[in-house]
Amino acid sequence: MKKSLSVLFIVTISALLLLSACSNAPAAVSRPSAPASYANKTNPLSGNADAVAKGKVEYATNCLSCHGINGAGDGPAGAALSPKPTSLVKAVKEVTAGYFYWRTSDGGGMDPFKSSMPAFKGILSEEKIWQVFSYIQSIK
Numbered sequence: 481m482k483k484s485l486s487v488l489f490i491v492t493i494s495a496l497l498l499l500s501a502c503s504n505a506p507a508a509v510s511r512p513s514a515p516a517s518y519a520n521k522t523n524p525l526s527g528n529a530d531a532v533a534k535g536k537v538e539y540a541t542n543c544l545s546c547h548g549i550n551g552a553g554d555g556p557a558g559a560a561l562s563p564k565p566t567s568l569v570k571a572v573k574e575v576t577a578g579y580f581y582w583r584t585s586d587g588g589g590m591d592p593f594k595s596s597m598p599a600f601k602g603i604l605s606e607e608k609i610w611q612v613f614s615y616i617q618s619i620k
Contacts (some may be wrong), residue, residue: 555606
């Protein structure tokens with residue numbers, strides 16, 4: 481009887497481990513900290529409806545092709561990229577405003593990201609980056 485219970489226990493544990501390995505649950509994303517010069521930045525346009533509207537226009541112009549209509553990382557141009565573009569809707573819930581500003585400003589070509597995310601520093605003003613951030617935060 482003890483041997484049967486031991487075998488049953490081992491089979492059950494093995495099955496659970498196998499099922500968890502096949503899970504579709506996303507892995508936790510590990511992100512480095514934003515550099516000190518960005519770490520404490522906050523969105524000065526938070527809660528501003530005009531900023532959200534302007535951010536939607538900037539997003540459509542500069543982000544939609546890779547990050548998709550709803551910010552899920554599923555844009556048509558993003559399909560050919562490796563690594564795939566991130567879901568901005570998820571990212572803005574997981575990172576600080578300073579982190580988002582850093583990644584938008586400096587892009588993703590550097591370690592550890594090695595992504596195709598372009599640097600928007602010199603392309604988008606600080607205000608426009610915050611408008612895009614405000615818009616992404618508004619996407620449900």
